[in-house]
Amino acid sequence: MTTATAGREVTYLEAISEALDEEMTRDERVFIMGEDIGPYGGAFRITEGFQKKYGEWRVLDTPLAESGFVGAAIGAAMMGMRPVVEMQFADFISCAFDQIVEVAGTSYYRWRASVPMVIRAPYGGGVHGGPFHSECPEGWFFHSPGLKLVAPSTPYDAKGLLKAAIRDPNPVIYFEHKFLYRRVKAVLPSEDYIVPIGKGDVKRVGTDISVITYGAMVHLALEAADLLAKDGINLEVVDLRSLIPLDQELIYESVRKTSKAIVLHEDNKTGGIGAEIAARLAEDCFDCLDGPIIRIAPPDTPIPFSAPLEEFFLPKITDVVTAAKKLASY
Amino acid sequence: MTTATAGREVTYLEAISEALDEEMTRDERVFIMGEDIGPYGGAFRITEGFQKKYGEWRVLDTPLAESGFVGAAIGAAMMGMRPVVEMQFADFISCAFDQIVEVAGTSYYRWRASVPMVIRAPYGGGVHGGPFHSECPEGWFFHSPGLKLVAPSTPYDAKGLLKAAIRDPNPVIYFEHKFLYRRVKAVLPSEDYIVPIGKGDVKRVGTDISVITYGAMVHLALEAADLLAKDGINLEVVDLRSLIPLDQELIYESVRKTSKAIVLHEDNKTGGIGAEIAARLAEDCFDCLDGPIIRIAPPDTPIPFSAPLEEFFLPKITDVVTAAKKLASY
Amino acid sequence: MDLAVVAKEIKPADLLQMYYYLRLTRTLEDRVTALYRQGRIVGGVYTSNGMEAIPVGYASAIERDDIIAPYHRDMGAFLIRGITPGEVVAQYLGKRTGPTRGKDGNVHIGDLKRGIIGFVSHLADNLPIAAGAALAFKIRGESRVVVANTGDGGTSRGDFHEALNFAAVRKLPVVFFCNNNQYAYSTPLSLQMPIKDVVDRAKAYAIPGEIVDGNDVAAVYLAAKRAIGRARAGGGPTFIECKTMRMHGHSEHDSAKYVPRELLEEWKQKDPILKAEQLLRALGYADDAAFHEVEERVKREVEAGVEFGEQSPLPEGPEVLEGVFADDEEVSS
């Protein structure tokens, strides 16, 4: 299979769109549902033109009812379809929480009904969306057995992970970061590929300190790494890509090498994914740690609307620089 | 105020009932809502006789609609009432998730509307309830700003924390452990008292290893401590009591003393509260740690029904003993 | 039911088979209750006592490839779909031979090979799932139908609304049954909804609604047939309210003191098994000897089931860790 845009630079957003398009062509069982995804093409225009191409029954505009259409996707998945549902904003996933954690997450475990569905969740801040158009809901689902979670940071990963998610026989929540939609670009391979779920990626090889992160924060870490390089501090940036299953081996390998770890994310700090990573390191890599495990994450508040507040709330390059310098002194 | 049962030994369940009763008498604004709490007295009979005593409008049987009645409680709280809603089982709180995290948790932060409400959540396993009558949902809310969470382990704490929760101007989820309902008893003070939210309690003073835990696991830790004492290992058992706000100082104090920590809980391991505690220790108490921070918690699966499965799933005394012995060797 | 209608619309063998399943359900559930009383079963035991005609009626009306999305008082439907009494007992006892291998309990039984969507305790969650299964059939152009059931209580939940609305907008091939047994646990209908007939809920979705005598298996069957036929023909969903009464407690620990005794007395006269026998007798399809024979047969089958359940092995602890995720051989395809 070759893609329409082979050789051309595509945005993160286009990469998502391409993945969906190619999978719908490749596999008849794939269909998409959500609010305003039909003629309108979705709030972010990811499915623009899809309804014309695939028809009204493979591109369904739903009533405004997240629990209902997520539940419907589960039912269709049980019958052998491969639904991909779009949350208009990830924030509204709270309305479908019960269906996701109680039904989608437990059906295979309890009675061997696999639920091969994907929930696309446009998430994250930095876009002045305020408390209900900027949420990072991944922490809740990270603590819910039976769900896979992925969160790409690049167009390459965005495309490859969405394809892998659609082909996976389990429910997968696909966290696509709104801030990255049009801000990151790349030339993608012309042939079909997937990025396997459960495999992280070292986005920058380094020797001194491991920064473990995902999503938009990967870019923050890379920028910080460039700055720190000038001070002779050499960061390794580990992009988790998959949150569940977590690529524990990759994390451990990196920290065993650097002996120092920063865990960075955009979701609220307390009970976030960073806590789990720090806890695992504190248990399994205790002997190789040469300094405290520093977490960088927003405080435990809703994400605020006003620019100076949002800026204060979100992790900054300077936070990474400061933490790295502190660790370097150990 | 003196209680009806002054001087008599009461169960954990009776302590909850007493707290509710006394608060309803003390404060007209307190009213209760839920499924089958009226004439029936609730699935666990905690509100038996309440409707007779307080009338139909302070003890409301609701339709089977958790989101609706939690939302209604929020609205009533905004109007100055002090609603206490009962989940028939904590498991069903997923149906009210959106109202709890998005509305109750954010209203004060955004527009200064305080939401003085309590959600009683009968939770936890060990009662052969299977996947949907045994859940520990606290981890989700631990990661949701604006909510307070408490989880008593004794009749004294159960009563005092419920009273504090009812008097608190914020939304509080009160996790009452079903396994403890009739299994723990105590003579309670005859005068009115509260257990302040945000304060943990050392349930056993020790010197060698801190076990940080809450709920039913406190008793497991205490039993393990008795066993280990015979081997000359002296556990300190820290009962968190409040999960949000967390009594960080008490935890740090204990670990600074013992230099070794076990974090124990019944909720799933990944992304659980134990991860946060371990992460904080790994960051803030790194220099005082003499061994890895060991977490003991169930695997990342739904809690199973069948006895041998549930037994395997739940933390055991031997898990604590093994971990303590491992730590003692550091 | 009008005898002539029944004679015309239902084959004698089919009606006799329904009678058999009514008896099998009753006997099995009574036996499970006895095990519970002996302390052999822990946890909830939810029976369909007095309501057996509803699952037996609708499950008898579907075709082989159709799908059911039952709730917790649908034992008859499980049995008709091929779940054996032995599997039921094994499930209650947490045995590895139960449909969930000990992972889940009581009537949380699902098996896609036998056309059963397993349900979660969270009531009404099964309704969007049912709509989605029907959506799959519609998208693929298959002529299969889904039949879902809910209690009166479950209709107060948001998922009920979202499911029926979606199914109606898309004219999905799904039939919604409602087992209106007048109580949700201890809560009478009057505190659950402001309407007398649950079927009035369907008006919000312009879904055709029907009230049937839920204790009359023939009536349930025929209503199901009509609605399933309409769904299969592309006519969209139907809502069928079955008036009935819960004759046991909510679960077997519940003495149901809150139900007026006269109400129970009244409904005892309308027992679905009694009614079925009257019908079969009146139609001349069966006599006391035949009933007795069925009784003996189901007793044997239930006892064999109990034996199977009891002798089955329990799962072993480490099985907890198995099967959280479906394996992903598919991914590489």
Added chain:
Amino acid sequence: MDLAVVAKEIKPADLLQMYYYLRLTRTLEDRVTALYRQGRIVGGVYTSNGMEAIPVGYASAIERDDIIAPYHRDMGAFLIRGITPGEVVAQYLGKRTGPTRGKDGNVHIGDLKRGIIGFVSHLADNLPIAAGAALAFKIRGESRVVVANTGDGGTSRGDFHEALNFAAVRKLPVVFFCNNNQYAYSTPLSLQMPIKDVVDRAKAYAIPGEIVDGNDVAAVYLAAKRAIGRARAGGGPTFIECKTMRMHGHSEHDSAKYVPRELLEEWKQKDPILKAEQLLRALGYADDAAFHEVEERVKREVEAGVEFGEQSPLPEGPEVLEGVFADDEEVSS
């Protein structure tokens, strides 16, 4: 509206005041839209253009101690309840003087002192809250009423169902308005629900329903008065569907190409301000000069508001950390 009825039921001053608020709303929202186009406002800008009569009508009908639970196209109601244009602009600009001090944006405005329940983006979440506020009044025996609003889209959510059902069962003093502007974002009514009139949803709850011309402020006002009166008298909830049309895009970034131009043309003729002017003229309450005066007045007020908003300080970063929890002085009491 029938002139005689209006003349009899609405005081001239009240009608003139409604006209003023219609104009104030329009002018303010147009100005906010202009700020958005200039890039001065980031994020969503949801206006009530073409629908102003609904919030103005219902908010004019309530008493001082009543409470509103608005949604995102209720600017007129905010203004009537005392939120100033300056506060609105400050809110849009994320200033500390906005009702949420920069914590939240756009029309997420709440202030209990002015009887406004702030809403979250999650549509229909405000409806159970409204029912709960009404429950508080009922428990305390106060004669206060809650008026809530939702879009047509929001009625598909489970919380709509749970709220209306609960309110109806308990006969709570709450009036549910529905702003049926024929679209939820880009989705036409036909894909949202199987019924033509949203008011049919109310049948499921035996709640009295009414359809009114949502572009006629007098009609909305009188319907609100009737329903509020019934609620106050203990008659329970009412559902009022206001037929209207969204004349702008969903948010100001949306060109709404999916709406047929003829439909917009048709509704332009029914503009609520135009209609109000026709009514006021026909009743002899006002003439062009009076309208012009209102126009000048609201322009001045809006400009003053913009100035206030622009000159207000932004919050400072560390304010993020303030106010997650209400303080607990109460606890020790």
